[in-house]
Amino acid sequence: MYKIIKIEDGVVYVGKSSDSQFIEISQNNFGFEPVVGDYVEFYKNGETYIVSKVDQLAQFANFQGVGGQSDKSKIVAAILAFLGAFGFYEFYIGNTGKGILRVLLTIVGSIPFILPLMVLMNIIWNVINMILVLTSKPGSKWHQDAQGRELKD
Numbered sequence: 001m002y003k004i005i006k007i008e009d010g011v012v013y014v015g016k017s018s019d020s021q022f023i024e025i026s027q028n029n030f031g032f033e034p035v036v037g038d039y040v041e042f043y044k045n046g047e048t049y050i051v052s053k054v055d056q057l058a059q060f061a062n063f064q065g066v067g068g069q070s071d072k073s074k075i076v077a078a079i080l081a082f083l084g085a086f087g088f089y090e091f092y093i094g095n096t097g098k099g100i101l102r103v104l105l106t107i108v109g110s111i112p113f114i115l116p117l118m119v120l121m122n123i124i125w126n127v128i129n130m131i132l133v134l135t136s137k138p139g140s141k142w143h144q145d146a147q148g149r150e151l152k153d
Helices: 056-060 074-082 088-093 096-109 115-134
Strands: 002-008 011-015 022-026 039-045 048-053 069-073 150-152
Touching: 002 022, 022 048, 069 074, 069 088, 074 088, 074 115, 074 150, 088 096, 096 115
Parallel strands: 069 150
Antiparallel strands: 002 011, 002 039, 011 022, 039 048
């Protein structure tokens, strides 16, 4: 793994601290906007480089990324999605922001003149979520937790 150490005049300098060497790569070879400090991997194809950014957070947290196995159950997620007026499903799979939104919508829905509409919308939302989770296949967003790991069947 290499680190971007300098960017100057369309040339990106990447290096490893272990060997004190660096390589010059044209900025045109990057599929993203390089920033000093980014970690990258690159492959040389003739005179052209193919450069990809390495996700340090995922490596640091030891996530397996997409394709890894979550400790969360698909069946539990589906049950919580069905009972989800307070966002239990969202909290369970790690989508805290969406969980908070569901709690706020439930609180707003408790206002008497809004209650019938909110109850109906919540029931429809919960049933759709439950069906999407139960019928999901590996690789789909409904079969993954918030970190992109596959739910256990």
